[in-house]
Amino acid sequence: MxxxxxxxxxxxxxxxxxxxxxxxxxxxxxxxxxxxxxxxxxxxxxxxxxxxxxxxxxxxxxxxxxxxxxxxxxxxxxxxxxxxxxxxxxxxxxxxxxxxxxxxxxxxxxxxxxxxxxxxxxxxxxxxxxxxxxxxxxxxxxxxxxxxxxxxxxxxxxxxxxxxxxxxxxxxRDYQQRDGIVYIEIQQPKVTLTAYAFGRLLCQQEFNFQGGLDIVYYLTNMLRQLNLDEQKAQVKLGGAVTEADALVEELRSFVPQVQWQExxxxxxxxxxxxxxxxxxxxxxxxxxxxx
Structure with missing residues (x-):
């Protein structure tokens, strides 16, 4: 039954x-x-x-x-x-x-x-x-x-x-960043990363993840493959997550300039x-x- x-x-x-x-x-x-x-x-x-x-x-x-x-x-x-x-x-x-x-x-x-x-x-x-x-x-x-x-x-x-x-x-307004921008959309247990530079779509990838460190790895790997400077590229975070979530804290420890999507x-x-x-x-x- x-x-x-x-x-x-x-x-x-x-x-x-x-x-x-x-x-x-x-x-x-x-x-x-x-x-x-x-x-x-x-x-x-x-x-x-x-x-x-x-x-x-x-x-x-x-x-x-x-x-x-x-x-x-x-x-x-x-x-x-x-x-x-x-x-x-x-x-x-x-x-x-x-x-x-x-x-x-x-x-x-x-x-x-x-x-x-x-x-x-x-x-x-x-x-x-x-x-x-x-x-x-x-x-x-x-x-x-x-x-x-x-x-x-x-x-x-x-x-x-x-x-x-x-x-x-x-x-x-930031999607045309010359140094690149990556949008992170979190819908657990999946994360979607989308990268642009100069307003041009470079890449979009989806991954399953367990914690913030997984997202850090995927983000870092994407930036390096696209030859974007990890210290200059902008990162915006979206999805049903809050500042209090552990994965956000882990992400900020490696990407301090991460912002929330508007x-x-x-x-x-x-x-x-x-x-x-x-x-x-x-x-x-x-x-x-x-x-």
């Missing part, structure tokens, strides 16, 4: 404006990760985020088990069945690789991905074109999971979560969202750049 888990949101942020708004004019932006399901309600006329909710559960080894947990989120959250203007599905649990647009051949998308990652059963290989960076993001998703969510939300809008992150960094500019946030640290849920808010 299967075990039924009581799903409760880890974060819930909204106010009366949600009830006062015609949600059929809003976009629902959904982010699915390993052991997580989050969404934000986005009103496009005012460029305003009206509500956010994030569920956390134990990451499941099998895709079918992950799907069962997400089904329980649907059972618990009736807002997901609202007739929104559109629904965007973003996935943060896939293998991916970035290909320069000028070298990309759509007939070879599977080959690009499987050159780095073994082919999986029931895998759908999808792509996102990021025109502003002149790259194509090639990634693989479980067919059953993406098929279930497409059907439940009646949407064909699917992207990789890192596509949104890549676009969001372009809005940071809230994505050009958007309005309800008051309760502004009470959260600015670097929280950047990967979720960034989905508004992909609508």
């Amino acid at each position: 299967s075990v039924v888990h009581q799903i409760q949101p880890a974060f819930t942020v909204d106010d009366s404006s949600l009830l006062e708004t015609d949600l059929t004019t809003c976009h629902l932006l959904v982010l699915v990760g390993a052991g997580s399901f989050s969404y934000v309600v986005f009103e496009p006329v005012e460029n305003k985020f009206l509500a956010m909710k994030s569920y956390r559960f134990e990451p499941q080894k099998a895709a079918v088990a992950e799907l069962e947990m997400i089904e329980q989120v649907f059972d618990a959250d009736r807002l997901l069945f609202t007739a929104f203007r559109s629904v965007l599905l973003a996935f943060d649990l896939s293998n991916q690789t970035l290909i320069p647009a000028k070298f990309y051949n759509s007939n070879l998308k599977k080959e690009y991905l499987h050159l780095l990652f073994p082919e999986k059963m029931q895998e759908a290989v999808l792509t996102d074109t990021i025109d502003e960076l002149e790259v194509v993001n090639v990634y693989g998703l479980d067919k059953d999971l993406v098929g279930f969510l497409r059907k439940e939300f009646s949407t064909d809008k699917v992207i990789n979560a890192n596509t949104a992150l890549l676009r969001s960094y372009v809005y940071d 809230r994505l500019p050009g958007f309005l946030y309800i008051g309760k969202m502004q009470e959260l640290p600015a670097h929280y849920f950047q990967n979720l808010y960034a989905l508004a750049l992909c609508v």
Whole structure:
């Protein structure tokens, strides 16, 4: 007999404006990760985020088990069945690789991905074109999971979560640093490192980690491979971490100039969202750049 888990949101942020708004004019932006399901309600006329909710559960080894947990989120959250203007599905649990647009051949998308990652059963290989960076993001998703969510939300809008992150960094005033800048996005147990110099994307890599020293190693190795000066390159940290976390202390012991990422500019946030640290849920808010 299967075990039924009581799903409760880890974060819930909204106010009366949600009830006062015609949600059929809003976009629902959904982010699915390993052991997580989050969404934000986005009103496009005012460029305003009206509500956010994030569920956390134990990451499941099998895709079918992950799907069962997400089904329980649907059972618990009736807002997901609202007739929104559109629904965007973003996935943060896939293998991916970035290909320069000028070298990309759509007939070879599977080959690009499987050159780095073994082919999986029931895998759908999808792509996102990021025109502003002149790259194509090639990634693989479980067919059953993406098929279930497409059907439940009646949407064909699917992207990789890192596509949104890549676009969001372009809005940071520091991304054109001549000495280079590395953005660190922490979504335990995974960390994503993205490097730019002179406004040009140099590299994006994902790693599993256990502590701050692992991140220090990955960061140092990336900077050296890209020939960026470890003492001059800027580092910005984002994700659901705080100054009190041990991994942040370990990171600062080797990278004293690390800064927190700022809230994505050009958007309005309800008051309760502004009470959260600015670097929280950047990967979720960034989905508004992909609508």
